[in-house]
Amino acid sequence: MRHRAPQLTAVLAVTAAAVAAVLLAAPSARAENNGVGLKPVLGWSSWSFIRKAPSAAKIDAQADAMKSSGLAAVGFDYVNLDDFWYQCPGSQGPNVDQYGRWVTDPAKFPASGSTDGIQAVANHVHGDGLKFGLYVTPGISKQAVSQNTAIQGTSYHADDIATTTAEKNYNCSGMVGIDYGKPGAQAFINSWANEFAAWGVDYVKIDGVGTGDVADIQAWSAALRQTGRPIHLELSNSLAIGSAATWAQYANGWRTGGDIECYGCESGGSSYPLTQWSSVQSRFAQVAAWQPYGGPGGYNDYDSLEVGNGADDGLTAPERQSQMSLWAMGAAPLVLGTDLTNLDPTDLGYLKNSRVLAVDQDGIDAARLVNNGDQQVYSKTEPNGDVILGLFNYSGTASTTVTVPLASAGISGSAAATDLWTGGSLGTVSGAYSVTLAPGAVRLIRAVPSGSRAVRIEAESSGNTLAGATRTASCSGCSGGTKVGYIGDGAADYLTVNGINEASAGARTLTFSYLLSGSRSFSISVNGGPDTTVNLTGSSFSTVYTASVPITVKAGANTVRFHNDTAYAPDLDVITVQ
Incomplete structure (x- = not known):
């Protein structure tokens, strides 16, 4: 680009609210410009509830429920199939086709004529007016290496690009690394991405990646772009914050921590309860630390939003509001892990709250203003000067009074405040704002400063x-x-x-x-x-x-x-x- 060079920070004569916008709202990293991820994703993923037993019928039913519940109408539009969609015969890795790519498990996702079983599900999801996501892990299957499968469109084979280094595949194993300096390596990933695109995939989650997998992330990023289909790329999990600029360069989202599911809490062979308050608590520090790195094109991902199934969520009603509020303040993907075919009416009301969804969809990461034991306060300023405040009680057992000096949020005078969960007016606020909150509760506020804006x-x-x-x-x-x-x-x-x-x-x-x-x-x-x-x-x-x-x-x-x-x-x- 002509005459592009670093510049000094702009100094503008603006109001206190606008100054806060400069300090709190501007992300310092941008994701690749692949045409997707301009706002945080709203959707659903199979992992939390369906877990290890996905099927075409189950995914179709979740897509239908997203539409019939009205969630699609308020913006929830991704239906993402996580792990266990492919054949896994043993420790030697997933079964592969003639080009070394994973083979769909036909028992779970039966083909329809010449249409692959995954493509058939994608067609159903698209028929509901929604988008379809799929899961993959880095590397190449040992099955491809042992068979020395061809790399589509080239004279190279799996053995030409494979290393002996184990790659992470949590549930099937048997993946090894790819030497991306070898001819045919990028072509292999391209062929896999082209297959996904032909199936109608709109979102790819690449799991088990970290700082040692940058080459895989680069290859998948390039491969998805060359398909010509807009495909969201999500990285998982526990990505290193020191490499945030790298994740932002190549992906549309990145998991900042481990799984939010409460694996040790489940009983009776079910996935319930899906999570627990301590898992949500672990995200408060993540939202604060990762604040500079999210923005249009790529967002910090704090894992699934476990709101939808009432007490089976594993959270009290106030805690469910707090989880959704914290994710919204962090402009995080709101990807539901709950069973959409069995929605709790109260939870559905939470999920369809347009005032709270707007806080998430503004794409602005909030900064933490108060970190005082159980008192947690986050703030962000929107382009029109409105200030969004989230006051949280971190404690899951005791009530506490949370206080924030409004000047720290850029409000120098008074402001008209609205409770975003109820829609009710909180009157005019100035100086400092305090509220006594029940265990795990939140007060989410939109404050409109008076005077010049x-x-x-x-x-x-x-x-x-x-x-x-x-x-x-x-x-x-x-x-x-x-x-x-x-x-x-x-x-x-x-x-x-x-x-x-x-x-x-x-x-x-x-x-x-x-x-x-x-x-x-x-x-x-x-x-x-x-x-x-x-x-x-x-x-x-x-x-x-x-x-x-x-x-x-x-x-x-x-x-x-x-x-x-x-x-x-x-x-x-x-x-x-x-």
Whole structure:
């Protein structure tokens, strides 16, 4: 990309709420731009409830229930089949086809004519208007090596690429490593990804990967992209935080810890209870530590959301609200582990709460403001200046009073507060906010600061329109670690900033941060109106500059287009409307 270089942090004259947005909301890492994962996934996975005995009928039934329950209507759309879908005859690894790829277990997923059993399930899921996910582990099966299977489309074979190093496959074993420096290695993964794409797979979970498997992750990332099908790539589990930038570069999500299931609690041969409060407690520190690393394109994954089956979840009702609230504050995938065919009415109401879902779907990771024993408080500021506060009682046995200074969340004056679980008004808050919470309970609040507010939007935000050759690029010093360039040099190459929602019409100040060496100009149009041309100068693409222009907005949604129909415009980082 032309003239891309690191820049200094932008300094904008904004309100306290907008300052909080800068400090709390901007992720410092971006996932690969593969067209998916722009918002946290909403869906379901087979592992927690179905566990080791999946079948076509069971997965079909869960998909049907997601639709009939109304969960699909509020955004839950992924139905993910985890482990035990393939044939596993013993310790020598999964059975393989002529090209060394895992073979579907026909007893669980019978073929329909020439249609593979997994493809048949994917077709059913798609028929419900949903998306289908599948599970894999790194490496190549020993079965492929012993048979020396061909690598599709090449003259190479399994023995040409396999190592003797064991790879992790938790339940079947028998996987060995791949030497990605050998010809045919990438082609093998490509052929596997192409098969998944042909089956209609929309999501791939690669399990058992870590810092020693970066080559596998890179290969799967490249393989899924070359299929031409938008396929979400999820990494599992307990990924190292020191390599967060690597996970963000190649994947759309990464498990930050181990399994949330309560394996030692189960009784009577069932999967119930699915989890326990101590497993949720372990995520509080993870949400705080991983806060800088999630954002559009790739999110921190705290494992399954165990809400849906009432007492069988293994959590009290307040604890279920707390789990969903904590995941939402962390902008985490909300992937249900519960039985969708047996939903508890109260839990279903929790899952369909649009106010809480919106907190998750804003894609902003919350920062921890209070970490004082059982008092836990997280906060994030949305682009329109609203502050989301999550006050939690960490204790599962005793009530406690949780207090947060509102100034620490960027609220310098007063704010109108709403309880997001009930939708009820909490009145006007200022100074500090306190609430006494029952064991494991939460108070989730949207606080709307009074007075002047700033709308702050990253140029690369997923809600914006990047037209023509306009594209994002990494920028180590930029807000969010990313900027937008290739704006202009043609009428088709422009950036439209969306999501500028105003309560009333009138005059505003538009401030934008840009990068430039030399002299260039922006043409700026509000709501499709006449252009305002802004001539700009700069001495280095390593420095961020700011400029401001007066604009007029209408009540409701507004758009601002940055373009230059005859020459290149500067690169753009952040815009603020105040």
